[in-house]
Amino acid sequence: MVDDSHKKWWQLYFIRFKKNRLARISIYLFLLMICIAFFADIIANERPLFISDGESWEMPALSSQVSFMGFEDKSFEFGQWDKEAFVIYPFIPYSPSNLDIKNQLVSPFGKQNISSNRWRHWLGTDELGRDISSGMIHGTRYVLMIGFSSMLIALLIGLLMGCISGFYGDYDYSLSYLSIIFSLLGVFVVSFIVFHSRYYNILDSLQNNFFDFLFELLYLTIVVAFLKLIHKFILKIIPENTFLTKEKNIPLDIIINRLIEFVVTIPVLFLILSIIAILKPSFTLLILIIGFTYWTSIARFLRAEILKVKRLNYIESARSMGYSDIRIIARHIIPNAIGPVLIIVSFGIAATILIEATLSFLGVVPGSFVTWGVLLKGAREFSSPWWVAVFPGLGIFFTVTMFNLIGEGILDANNPKIRDNV
Amino acid sequence: MFSYIIKRTFIFIPTLLVICLFTFFLSTTAPGDPVLRMLNQRGESDLLKSKNSFTQKLYKDKRAALGLDLPLFYFSISSFAMPDIQDHLLGKQEIEIINRWSIETGDGNKSLEFFLKLKNLKQGVLGLNQSQNDSIRFILLDKLTVILNEKSWVNVNNKIIEINSLINGVGSENIKPIILNNAINGGAIFNRYIPRVVFNGLENQFNYWFFRVLNGDFGKSYIDKRPVLDKVWAALEWSLPLSISSIVLTFLLSIPIGVYSAVYRRKWFDTSVSTILFLMYSVPSFWLASMIMVFLGDPESPLYAEWFDPLGYKSMNMDSSFSEKLIVLLQHIWVPLFCLTYFNLAFVSRQMRSSMLEVLAQDYIRTAYAKGLYAKLIIWKHAFRNSLLPIITMLGGLFPIAIGGAIVLEVIFSIPGMGWLTLEALYARDYPVIIAVVFFSGVMTLIGYLFSDIMYAYFDPRIRFDDQKAVE
Numbered sequence: 005m006v007d008d009s010h011k012k013w014w015q016l017y018f019i020r021f022k023k024n025r026l027a028r029i030s031i032y033l034f035l036l037m038i039c040i041a042f043f044a045d046i047i048a049n050e051r052p053l054f055i056s057d058g059e060s061w062e063m064p065a066l067s068s069q070v071s072f073m074g075f076e077d078k079s080f081e082f083g084q085w086d087k088e089a090f091v092i093y094p095f096i097p098y099s100p101s102n103l104d105i106k107n108q109l110v111s112p113f114g115k116q117n118i119s120s121n122r123w124r125h126w127l128g129t130d131e132l133g134r135d136i137s138s139g140m141i142h143g144t145r146y147v148l149m150i151g152f153s154s155m156l157i158a159l160l161i162g163l164l165m166g167c168i169s170g171f172y173g174d175y176d177y178s179l180s181y182l183s184i185i186f187s188l189l190g191v192f193v194v195s196f197i198v199f200h201s202r203y204y205n206i207l208d209s210l211q212n213n214f215f216d217f218l219f220e221l222l223y224l225t226i227v228v229a230f231l232k233l234i235h236k237f238i239l240k241i242i243p244e245n246t247f248l249t250k251e252k253n254i255p256l257d258i259i260i261n262r263l264i265e266f267v268v269t270i271p272v273l274f275l276i277l278s279i280i281a282i283l284k285p286s287f288t289l290l291i292l293i294i295g296f297t298y299w300t301s302i303a304r305f306l307r308a309e310i311l312k313v314k315r316l317n318y319i320e321s322a323r324s325m326g327y328s329d330i331r332i333i334a335r336h337i338i339p340n341a342i343g344p345v346l347i348i349v350s351f352g353i354a355a356t357i358l359i360e361a362t363l364s365f366l367g368v369v370p371g372s373f374v375t376w377g378v379l380l381k382g383a384r385e386f387s388s389p390w391w392v393a394v395f396p397g398l399g400i401f402f403t404v405t406m407f408n409l410i411g412e413g414i415l416d417a418n419n420p421k422i423r424d425n426v
Numbered sequence: 427m428f429s430y431i432i433k434r435t436f437i438f439i440p441t442l443l444v445i446c447l448f449t450f451f452l453s454t455t456a457p458g459d460p461v462l463r464m465l466n467q468r469g470e471s472d473l474l475k476s477k478n479s480f481t482q483k484l485y486k487d488k489r490a491a492l493g494l495d496l497p498l499f500y501f502s503i504s505s506f507a508m509p510d511i512q513d514h515l516l517g518k519q520e521i522e523i524i525n526r527w528s529i530e531t532g533d534g535n536k537s538l539e540f541f542l543k544l545k546n547l548k549q550g551v552l553g554l555n556q557s558q559n560d561s562i563r564f565i566l567l568d569k570l571t572v573i574l575n576e577k578s579w580v581n582v583n584n585k586i587i588e589i590n591s592l593i594n595g596v597g598s599e600n601i602k603p604i605i606l607n608n609a610i611n612g613g614a615i616f617n618r619y620i621p622r623v624v625f626n627g628l629e630n631q632f633n634y635w636f637f638r639v640l641n642g643d644f645g646k647s648y649i650d651k652r653p654v655l656d657k658v659w660a661a662l663e664w665s666l667p668l669s670i671s672s673i674v675l676t677f678l679l680s681i682p683i684g685v686y687s688a689v690y691r692r693k694w695f696d697t698s699v700s701t702i703l704f705l706m707y708s709v710p711s712f713w714l715a716s717m718i719m720v721f722l723g724d725p726e727s728p729l730y731a732e733w734f735d736p737l738g739y740k741s742m743n744m745d746s747s748f749s750e751k752l753i754v755l756l757q758h759i760w761v762p763l764f765c766l767t768y769f770n771l772a773f774v775s776r777q778m779r780s781s782m783l784e785v786l787a788q789d790y791i792r793t794a795y796a797k798g799l800y801a802k803l804i805i806w807k808h809a810f811r812n813s814l815l816p817i818i819t820m821l822g823g824l825f826p827i828a829i830g831g832a833i834v835l836e837v838i839f840s841i842p843g844m845g846w847l848t849l850e851a852l853y854a855r856d857y858p859v860i861i862a863v864v865f866f867s868g869v870m871t872l873i874g875y876l877f878s879d880i881m882y883a884y885f886d887p888r889i890r891f892d893d894q895k896a897v898e
Binding site for chain 2: 196197200201203204208262265266268269270271272273274275277278280281282354358361362365366368380383384390393397400401402404405408415
């Protein structure tokens, strides 16, 4: 037998994961998808990769790639270069929003109105002449960005809540009355400042550069620090064993469970639709809403796992060695409890993709972006032929399958109970 | 058992209250002015700018009749910087500007006075004779308009100086220069940090809203002025049979599939069914529904079959008797039902299979086999019952999916249910209906969770007798 005891905990996960062939293929495909999404502007773009007329040269496609990564976009004029210039085009010489009027609704297999096979629309076009393959490639960007961002938010909140409610339970956390008073006071003061006194300052600072926003955060931190100073001061003044210093048990588990119940009761699609009706549709809003409603699954499963892990012996020995709570949680409990969380995250990314596709299908998406859902919507609206609907649908299908397989792989890697020799 | 149900129902009530609060505050943030809507005005400018005392009185009366001049909630938290706004004719945009000026200067009443002075000045400039100093007049007018829309007080400060010089340039007697009242810039800056809590007692909008809702009155829809409750009820009549049959079908089918997959593990049944379920799980339901409509529902498509009518469900006549409706339902509901159910079916089957596998690996099952019990008995009496618990937990989670997931399907199959109602309300910005729909879906989800909790307690005695211990 190979001795694996020297490996770190996540390496053991990888070893078990790799044995599952389907999951391994899915991970490779996932990495491929990340590459396609990242380099989408270089793979499919109406601007050429390289253009030169002997004296000066330019790489316009790279400008759009770079602008995607956050820098400024240099505009590109075709008219500047005369027809004899030497040009290299990207693999698919169309942008997703590029309207090719001569080639509306052409089939990938049929006759297309093009000059040479270089310009062929390999997956056809829709009713406006937009190339489907380019839309698919640029669409991967939205898929991954929305999926990952919303899951990141959900993960942050869910990990925090799950750890607190699982580790502290109902009986292990107590605060003195004075601390309770100050905590509530602190919450009230911070909310009052954020939503009333400095509300407009904060909104302005978000529009301006980042440092203004940091200033606002600094302001809040100073206020909180000031409150803590008062707290310590009062602690020094009042004598021991009075009413205020008596410790009261705070049932964190019940509080967090109530909160989870409340969040879980809200149906996500209705919430998204209502909020988008009242505010403007935007991707940020979508990511925030999905993140703020999905964390409950993560918190619930994390709590269940922590409850199982908490009773193990080495946790007890870690406590008796005097390790602080945070150290125990971070180094001992989380690595053992993280399995179901990863499963939920990967299924969550799949669910996010479906939600985004549904929303685009209903027409609730911000303006000019071309995602897979938008392509499907176009397919339905204009009774388009099969290639407009089939390819985005297949794209969604394969991506969701990929994430589901990864989730299943983690599930099997995590569960040593299901063995073959029953 | 009964006491557990009572206890659970009591805990259900605070969550219901929170849903009410949430829905109410959602409704207050809805854009648009309901008074103007009732009076059939399109924009704020017509009615509000009019100096006609009759229209002003009309506005005030209508507003009082709708109960909108009451405070929002049982208590209000604001700061000392806010003004006492009595004049509601200002409209939402202008109230926002005044709020902002009050917070930035710290003195709300003076900001309000200043704003009104500026408005009067603008009216005065508009009323000047044409002959004198036209160009200056236009510039002044322009600057006044800009300043009346300017949100930030700092910018207002700068612009006042320009305006004062322009006023001197116009030189008419009716227009006096606006002196920036120094008291506004004074030490009142910290007023915005001092909270002021006002208790409003029972006379507030939330109270009235809440009791109206308890009576079933959600207001009238903006689209066709019908009571919202009627519309929601009619929509529910279409949606509920679909949702409930979807959940029932899910459980009826997925439990046997899950159990047999687990028991005959890795035999042909398990592998083929698992693969099919897995693929089903990845297909977006609206895409599948669209494909069905295109390929099987369109008379021109080669696969069209006469008997297969995916749009049949909507032909149900609501006024016929219950048994007639039931017959039509059973004939036509299958296509939408299939599209709604297959996703949940796949998910629940896989869950059933994995929890069953976990239970079958336990030692006591092995002992039972060793003792020589009949296999059927072991599976259905011992293993099945113990593996049922996670599935019941999931029952609660299925309700929101059944309610919300049908939105797109209702659009595709033209079923006038809750989802379709929501979409129509969204496109037309029909806020009373949107609020009512959010409220109802919250309530139905809550009922679903209550139901699943009670079932969970029925199957797991640990919950009934010992709910101090945290159970996963």
